Amino acid sequence: MPPEIRVEGLSVWYDRHHALKQVSLEVAPGEVLALIGPSGCGKSTFLRTLNRLLEEGGRARISGRVFLGDADIYDAAADIPDLRRRVGMVFQAPNPFPFSIFDNVAYGPRLQGVTDRQALRRIVERSLQQAALWDEVRGKLRRSALTLSGGQQQRLCIARALAVEPEVLLMDEPTASLDPMSTTKIEELVAALRGRYTIVMVTHNLRQAARISDRTAFFAEGTLIEVGPTRQMFTAPLDPRTEQYLTGRYES
Amino acid sequence: MSWIWALLLMSLTIASGAVAQPRTEHLSILGATSTLGYLRAAVPEWERLHPGYTVSISGGGSVAGVVEVSRGRVDVGVSDVTPQKEWTGGVRLVRVPLGRLPILVIVHPGTGVSRVSAAEIEALMTGRVNSWRQVGGADLPVVVMSRPLASGALSVVEQKMLSGRRVTTRAIVQLSNGAMLAAVRETPGAIGFLESGVVPSGVLAMAIGGDRYNPRNALAWPYFAAPALYYRASQGSGPAADLAHFLGSQGYRRDYGLYGAAS
Amino acid sequence: MRDWTHGGLARGLLAATALIFLVAGLGLVAALFLGAWRFLGEPSALSNLFGDFWDPLRNRYGVLPFIVGSVVVTLGALVMAVPLALGVAVTLAEQRTAGMKDFAVRALTVLTAVPSVIFGWWGLQMVVPWVRARVGGPGFSLLAAGIVLALMVLPTFSLFFFQSLERVPQSLREGSAALGATPDQTLWRVAFRAAMPGLTNGLLVGVARALGETMAVQMVIGGQTALPSSLTSPGATLTTQIITDMTVFPPGTRGHAVLDIMALLLMLGMYVLVRLAERWGSVS
Structure with a gap:
């Protein structure tokens, strides 16, 4: 059973800019939460606080608490590599390493010290099957990942994230750079992964959010405006700003 | 494009100036x-x-x-x-x-040898003796310094001093007279040859087979270019x-x- | 500004320059071949050439000592310079402030332009006495030449390595970090691998500079023509021996033909290196 995520009073500043203001939110185990909102509203920033990737840039200041299960991931004693193993991430543009397909998927397990070839092969096959890529690349695992199409590369990145057996999957507009066919494949994949992983996904595509998420959170200007079951959000939003956004009349 | 023409014009002016001088x-x-x-x-x-x-x-x-x-x-x-x-x-x-340009055999002062026989200088320069102790000096390896094949001094040394034998192939080759002096001055155990009318400071000039170089009687010194x-x-x-x-x-x-x- | 590359006159000029360049390059190789042929055409030329004894006045033209010298000195320089340069490049790439990076890149660029004779002079003053005192031998040595070369190619290596590390996309670093990699792991397992084409390219430029360097090496290597017996013994490289014996063999003589062969050997060595780098440098 994947863990729940509980965010309490989370704020983020970039230098002077207050990018995220006192966000509190819960994600239930195994559900798919969609984050929507206009550009620059803080939803990507929020996503990156959940695996502490925001700190890689070195400019952000963060306050508040984020619990993964029982543990506060911002605790001074928190183990960041272990956190990121438990919380996988898929980025907006496919970012496969310039290695072979096999080495891409095996990257995470190897970081954890798995060296046995048989074990690695099993992990790679299982992950590629989970990411619905196996049938397209079997027998070609030695080829460079860069020879794959954009959609295949994104599924490879999902397989790469799944290979370390995470509990949570963060997806930052995973279909933004893909064609409709590939987008459909990714959406089917997310549907198949629901329940096994707690999934938080940023999307600009409202229909996509409506199609695949259990609940939806609407962000605007760094504030969480509203969060609730997707069906209810899209039919009867509580906040007028949400309605304005959903009907295309919102102006930030 | 105008700067190209300016450049052309300028070079033409300079060229014609040179011709007209x-x-x-x-x-x-x-x-x-x-x-x-x-x-x-x-x-x-x-x-x-x-x-x-x-x-x-x-x-x-x-x-x-x-x-x-x-x-x-x-x-x-x-x-x-x-x-x-x-x-x-x-x-x-x-x-x-x-x-005549005298060619002196110079050695590092630490060798403790400033006088050798004709046979000994040959043995030193051809590499048959490799410790200064063998010719009565300090317990130091002999480091032979030479000049490139194109050097006139080298051919004089080989013809007149070594009776046609070659300086050892283990010799360190210095490209110029000045480099030779600097290298012998600084390398313990070094021996080399220098085209010079005076004995420079920092090195010893070898007396060979009873001949010792003296600037006042330079013409008596048998080795010269x-x-x-x-x-x-x-x-x-x-x-x-x-x-x-x-x-x-x-x-x-x-x-x-x-x-x-x-x- | 007019697009002057499309004017008839300008295009003619550009074509002419390209042609001159081509003719000069090919002409050089052809001249070397013609010069070398005089010797290569002789019976048992190769066994003479690849002997280990150099005494051209007695028709012994063994260039093996110089090949050994070139290879050992270049390898020695690489062994010393590459780890240092990687250290410099990584340190710079990790710098967050752009001003510091700019300054370092400028400083390194200036250093790459220091004339080699300066390095040679510095080697003569510092490295040769240091080797003599600390390592042994007469000081003039393959080791001293390697150290001088290492310092000479260090800025080149550092600059190339740094620039190829900088070109590794941030998205790859993030992808690695998001999988739980520590910064060190990201550096070794992703950044270096992704930067490999640039790294090999920089390596190649540095090796070319080291292999072709003459003046700085000549000043400290000792110019001994016998096969070197250790790192502290003097030696000579293909380039230093060419410059040492160039004046004694006017064009047309047998010795000059051998110098031509040595130059060809250098070009051949560089060609092989370029081909190897093309194979290693490409991403699997």
């Missing part, structure tokens, strides 16, 4: 580095006596001096060694001797011949280590 004759000297000091001092005097002439001097070695003057690429060649037919290509050259200027015989009475004979007759050559008139 009063004609100056240019002569060139090239060859052995051992006499460059003297030539640099004496050439300006000749230039002063011959207005309208300029002379350039460059090194390059004895062989290059002979080759270049034979092919007409310079007007005067300087060489420590006798021209060979392979270098001159049969062109007749006139030789103007500059005198005989640098000479060469010009093409076809230039019989031209400015190149005049320049060469002028340089061969200046008395103060002695100040630059060049002794005696002819060899």
Whole structure:
């Protein structure tokens, strides 16, 4: 059973800019939460606080608490590599390493010290099957990942994230750079992964959010405006700003 | 595009300026580095006596001096060694001797040896003796310093001092007279040879087989290069011949280590 | 500004320059081949050439000592310079402030332009006595030449390495970090691998500079023509021996033909290196 995520009073500043203001939110185990909102509203920033990737840039200041299960991931004693193993991430543009397909998927397990070839092969096959890529690349695992199409590369990145057996999957507009066919494949994949992983996904595509998420959170200007079951959000939003956004009349 | 035209115009102006100037004759000297000091001092005097002439001097070695003057690429060649037919290509050259340039065997002071027999110097330079202890000195390895094959000094050393034997292939090769002096001065156990009329500080000059070099009686020292200027015989009475004979007759050559008139 | 590359006159000029370049390059190789042929055409030329004894006045033309010298000195320089340069490049790439990076890149660029004779002079003053005192031998040595070369190619290596590390996309670093990699792991397992084409390219430029360097090496290597017996013994490289014996062998002589062969050997060595780098540098 994947863990729940509980965010309490989370704020983020970039230098002077207050990018995220006192966000509190819960994600239930195994559900798919969609984050929507206009550009620059803080939803990507929020996503990156959940695996502490925001700190890689070195400019952000963060306050508040984020619990993964029982543990506060911002605790001074928190183990960041272990956190990121438990919380996988898929980025907006496919970012496969310039290695072979096999080495891409095996990257995470190897970081954890798995060296046995048989074990690695099993992990790679299982992950590629989970990411619905196996049938397209079997027998070609030695080829460079860069020879794959954009959609295949994104599924490879999902397989790469799944290979370390995470509990949570963060997806930052995973279909933004893909064609409709590939987008459909990714959406089917997310549907198949629901329940096994707690999934938080940023999307600009409202229909996509409506199609695949259990609940939806609407962000605007760094504030969480509203969060609730997707069906209810899209039919009867509580906040007028949400309605304005959903009907295309919102102006930030 | 206009800057290109400006550039073209500018270079044309400069070129035409050069053509329009009063004609100056240019002569060139090239060859052995051992006499460059003297030539640099004496050439300006000749230039002063011959207005309208300029002379350039460059090194390059004895062989290059002979080759270049034979092919007409310079007007005067300087060489420590006798021209060979392979270098001159049969062109007749006139030789103007500059005198004798002593070749001293110098050693690092730490060797503790300043006097050797003719047999010992041969054994040292050919690499048969490799510790100074074997010739009565300190317990130091012998480090032989030599010059490139093109060096006139090397051929003098091999012919006169080593009776035709070759300096050891284990020798360290220094490209110039100055580099040789600096290297011997700084390397413990070093032995080398130097074209010089005086014994420089920081090194010892070896007495060989009873002969010890003395600047006041330089002509008694048996080891010397005989640098000479060469010009093409076809230039019989031209400015190149005049320049060469002028340089061969200046008395103060002695100040630059060049002794005696002819060899 | 007019697009002057499309004017008839300008295009003619550009074509002419390209042609001159081509003719000069090919002409050089052809001249070397013609010069070398005089010797290569002789019976048992190769066994003479690849002997280990150099005494051209007695017709012994073994260039093996110089090949060994070139290889050992270049390898030695690489062994010393590459780890240092990687250290410099990584340190710079990790710098967050752009000003510091700019300054370092400028400083390194200036250093790459220091004339080699300066390095040679410095080697003569510092490295040769240091080797003599600390390692042994006469000081003039393959080791001293390697150290001088290492310092000479260090800025080149550092600059190339740094620039190829900088070109590794941030998205790859993030992808690695998001999988739980520590910064060190990201550096070794992703950044270096992704930067490999640039790294090999920089390596190649540095090796070319080291292999072709003459003056700085000549001043400290000792110019000994016998096969070197250790790192502290003097030696010579293909380039230093060419410059040492160039003046004694006017064009047309047998010795000059051998110098031509040595130059060809250098070009051949560089060609092989370029081909190897093309194979290694490409991403699998």
